[in-house]
């Protein structure tokens with residue numbers, strides 16, 4: 001069943017999907033060719049059906065004439081599921097093993113990047129660890145995502161309890177205010193994070209970074225896009241900088257990119 005689902009790519013012709021991908025690039029400047037086509041096609045056809053349309057041509061016309069549909073399109077293409085300290089044992093490893101040394105070298109120049117930050121739980125998790133380690137105030141996190149709506153949500157910094165399941169109670173007490181059953185991130189944490197819209201398959205990368213956190217994003221990317229992305233990440237790190245990837249992600253050719261495996265899901269730039 002799982003296998004069938006991963007292969008099933010919707011009912012409309014593949015040529016129409018390929019035509020649509022080109023049109024989306026032409027009209028919105030968004031290049032979808034780096035994403036796995038079957039998954040992308042299936043997801044777009046769910047939207048086409050939702051509007052009771054029967055072709056990619058009709059859906060493109062709707063996208064061009066209705067900005068709410070356009071926003072929804074972008075929102076639904078990318079899955080925003082996330083939480084604070086997702087796979088917590090890895091975050092504690094980062095806090096205890098790697099962050100102290102990265103901080104001691106860079107001090108207030110410490111700069112991290114949360115790439116594909118969704119609604120902000122990931123960069124705020126990192127900022128909480130910076131607070132815990134009493135990092136200088138200048139040590140900060142750049143947080144980016146392709147999805148503007150997710151970024152707006154991230155800037156608000158107010159979360160439901162389901163985002164908090166992996167957050168220790170002591171962190172909740174120190175770094176959140178509970179207002180009407182919602183969890184509001186405190187300003188001391190918020191101040192460390194800068195949000196920005198960024199498409200990592202198209203836009204230039206920040207450079208000289210101490211830490212890049214990119215988790216549960218590349219699973220949606222085609223092999224060639226993934227390889228290019230990891231090359232760009234490696235170059236964006238300073239020597240000694242660390243890349244933290246998701247718990248189902250692995251960089252097989254890390255040595256050729258100048259990365260050393262520190263432990264599963266952590267890589268360090270060595271040259």
Ligand SMILES: C[S@@+](CC[C@H](N)C(=O)[O-])C[C@H]1O[C@@H](n2cnc3c(N)ncnc32)[C@H](O)[C@@H]1O
Nearest residue numbers: 078079082116118145146147199200201215216
């Ligand atoms: C499943 S979420 C992962 C969130 C977080 N990193 C985590 O692990 O919990 C994937 C995020 O990647 C973003 N994304 C997908 N394609 C992207 C691209 N080309 N550039 C930047 N962000 C992208 C999506 O908008 C979404 O917010």
